[in-house]
Amino acid sequence: MTGASALMDPNSVFTALRLSVVLACVTTGIATAIGIPLAWWLARSRNWWRDVASSLITLPLVLPPTVLGFYLLLLLGPSGLGALAAHITGRPTFAFSFAGLTIGSVIAALPYIVQSTQAAFETIGFKPLEIAYTLRAPPLRAFLTVALPLAAPGVIAGAVIAFAHTIGEFGLVLMIGGDIPGQTRVLSIMLFDNVETGNWASAHAIAGGMVAFAFITILTLRLTQKRLTHRTR
Amino acid sequence: MTGASALMDPNSVFTALRLSVVLACVTTGIATAIGIPLAWWLARSRNWWRDVASSLITLPLVLPPTVLGFYLLLLLGPSGLGALAAHITGRPTFAFSFAGLTIGSVIAALPYIVQSTQAAFETIGFKPLEIAYTLRAPPLRAFLTVALPLAAPGVIAGAVIAFAHTIGEFGLVLMIGGDIPGQTRVLSIMLFDNVETGNWASAHAIAGGMVAFAFITILTLRLTQKRLTHRTR
Amino acid sequence: EQARVAVAANFIGPAKELIADFMQQTGDVIIPSFGSSGQFMIQIEQGADYDMLLSADVAKPAKLLKDGFGVEKSQFTYAVGKLVLWSNNPAYPASENTLRTGSFGHLALCKPDVAPYGAAAVATLETLHLAQQLQPRIVMGMDIAQAYQFVQSGNAELGFVAYSQLHNQHQGTVWVVPPALYPPIRQDVVLLKQGAQNQAARAFLAYLQSTKARAIIISYGYDMP
Amino acid sequence: MPQYLSVHFQGPIDQLEMDIAFNITCPGITGIRGPSGCGKTSLLRGIAGLHHFPKGHCRLGDETWQDDTTFLPPWKRAIGYVPQDGGLFAHLSVEKNLRFGMSHRQGKDLFYEEIVDALRLHALLKRSTQALSGGERQRVAIGRALLTQPKLLLMDEPLSALDVNIKNEILVYIKDFLTQKQIHTLYVSHDSEELRMIASHILDWPSIQHAE
Amino acid sequence: MPQYLSVHFQGPIDQLEMDIAFNITCPGITGIRGPSGCGKTSLLRGIAGLHHFPKGHCRLGDETWQDDTTFLPPWKRAIGYVPQDGGLFAHLSVEKNLRFGMSHRQGKDLFYEEIVDALRLHALLKRSTQALSGGERQRVAIGRALLTQPKLLLMDEPLSALDVNIKNEILVYIKDFLTQKQIHTLYVSHDSEELRMIASHILDWPSIQHAE
Ligand SMILES: Nc1ncnc2c1ncn2[C@@H]1O[C@H](COP(=O)(O)OP(=O)(O)OP(=O)(O)O)[C@@H](O)[C@H]1O
Ligand SMILES: Nc1ncnc2c1ncn2[C@@H]1O[C@H](COP(=O)(O)OP(=O)(O)OP(=O)(O)O)[C@@H](O)[C@H]1O
Ligand SMILES: [Mg+2]
């Protein structure tokens, strides 16, 4: 098999790798985009009900992925968002599609981002924002140019966790995705198959590849952050 | 069955609950105890190799739990630490015991704590420590009385994630623990059994219980942290 | 005496009843652990002290014997699974016909390389010459429980599941796939080296072949060899 | 017709009950002095919109920033604020700090060069703000506030960490700049000499406290 | 036999090349003044052990804190340090800040009450440090440093945010305290009046810079 056809063959490792990478990136991206404002809102005040909300958001972490997967199947299917899905996709469910997979992964990844980012916002406090306001930066600009860069270490930590976790997620992904080659069969599922069937040579190779890829990505993220937020003491 | 005997019955939900709670607490405790100094060491300087180390610590997150479980079995078993295990316990492996389960859970939980805590230390910076030094606090005291309380939001966030995740962990726990009633059969495994057999009434009840318990614990953690680190602006 | 038994996840229901009955009869203690057969293989190779494995297939006990983990001649078939097509959606009644029309959205099964019921489902589709045509509609779960949940939650219109999963519920429509369409799903048990001298394990192995035990297994929707 | 800055704030800050009122003609440089902890910083924060005193008002000319029904948020008030601790952004270089509040209307960059020169900031522009000396921080903070071209400038002990020579030079420059641009200024300081040099009149704290 | 504080630091701080040396008899209160950004804070940090100048030495009496082979970490030097920005711990109350550096040897609590009184900190003890006024912060920082009972006290513009009245009172108190306890002090300030009141002699920056 030539390199090119291996890339196109939906059963190949490359396809699974591509799906894993896309899923992890898209999930981390969306979860960060939702998680940052959420964390901000949670960090802004000390009402007890914000603590309640923050704790609630964490709860998906507590359920085993296959169980969370089942509840998400109910949510995405005919008894849940199915009507909406039928409207958009013509099928009565969001499950078994890349879109559905992404929704599920985002819900599972959100707690990591929110917890870590909220802590960062709480640590930096109000003061820098007040200064930005007096310099005529309205809240959005103050947030983007001051609060967010100052909280960068925490945000990046959350994103790294979410990214790594999504790459390795398997129970949830299989449950919502249905293991469709070329659509929802990601690398972790392939790895699982090889482990379950005792196909150790392939398993080690895939695991090694995943780890190497994740290592490079995380290291890059960390170094970029260092560059961005570099401060001489 | 009376309450007392239900508590003792190795097959009961209460036993599994107790094991889950103990496992989650012990794991979070040990992972925090190891993770905080590690995060501190990683945050202390900007050498590129500390970024490498920090990224390496994150890698267990990348592997699906069952696969990580497999590698941990190798580590804990006859081809790894087995000789040591045989010496201590008389069995050729640390696996399939509560101790082995704890080792595995700690390795899986460590990345959460380290990432979040390291970010917090990076955010607070050096200055408060320098002041502590000039007040004759040697490094350990300065760390415990100044750096750690200032980094509390990040540490707590890491601990909350690690705790919630350990409660819900299932792939790893099943692989390393082997589902032994009264020893390694935690709540998430019991939930899995009920889901497997389509026993939804019990499954919902257990899932609800897990979520409720975790909610209360996390909320308590957060409120305690707020109390401890309360600052008027 | 007590013995530890590893039980494939699809057999959890009957295993619990069998063990309860056995323990009442003999006073011996059987401690079951539930999980996937593949996971048990790995654990046994890494020194787990199970005395006996109730596998979901034939191949794994055979491999354990070959690799020296099992006790010679202790392997036998304790149950034969029945494959069914199940629908929880009145618009798509479970039948060969519905399969052939191919008008449904998703057909659930479990992973053929991991779970015997998945292999049987694929074999059935191949015998019916539908494998190619239905390929794009197939969604796969890790095990029969997930295939079942795909249908139960309404996300898949049809699914190949185990008859034993449906034995005490009456939702939807069921088509029992004729055994001729797929190779039999034999589930084998094997006594492991660890349990070679364990009287409770040996007794339980004998009990599995008793009339009482066979009746219980059949009542859960399995066939016997 | 003369314009007025009219301020009346009443309400608690933690345990301290404040009740201040004054009315001054604009533009000009008003010195403010008073004992440690009397509420000078709080007064400036109130005018900047960073603290909301439950009762009172704040008007500059025909603009109302606060009264019983209005409370304009800080970013909508045409103020410049030099906080007591400088309040530099730790994640931005000196230059980016200076430019943070500049709008990008034309002609602004003219002042930029001039102000950087007058405050002797040229050598610092690329530096991180984390390692600046105390006096350097204050000069950056002043420059940053001036560059927003405010209508009202609030300065909270802005030169307390500067030596006499550079302080006098900067005082002269600021005074010229503010007078020329007709920027009204409230200038808090403990240094009588400094106030004498820059302020057109001085408010002593007791004089603006409301009689009980 | 008179004791000496002998300091010589040489090396770069970023682009700034420093080379300072002086030798003074102890105990006494030495005023230090110099232009903004010349290196006063860096000098104090060097003496405190927070900055390690690659060359030079630092000796107090018969103790060597730094020379070619020695570098004592800050927590082993018997110093008190009042940093330019106060450096209060944000997570501790005023009282806990004050007590942070107190060892628990007997008799110390005597000074505690006295110092809290003299610095007028009574009303603040239970407060968080986050909301203190500028002058209040400085007084807490001074109290905290005094309570460590140092052999050498380093004060970096410690009273710059205080009004004249309280400043004079505190100056008198500190001077008495230091003289009585024989604590040698380096006192950085830009205020000549202040230096005149407290310092037994004054080092002008140029005089301690090494000739090139
Ligand atoms: N957010 C707050 N919460 C509680 N008390 C506060 C708050 N802000 C200020 N205070 C208190 O109110 C009083 C006035 O503070 P303010 O900072 O306005 O004083 P100041 O006049 O600027 O003093 P200084 O000259 O020392 O800077 C002080 O006692 C201060 O501790
Ligand atoms: N860590 C550092 N990295 C780079 N430059 C530094 C560092 N610390 C100080 N500097 C620079 O060295 C010079 C001396 O700083 P220092 O704080 O010692 O001055 P200072 O005499 O205390 O001035 P001021 O009276 O304004 O407080 C300044 O130009 C400052 O910007
Ligand atoms: Mg003030």
Ligand SMILES: [Mg+2]
């Ligand atoms: Mg200085």
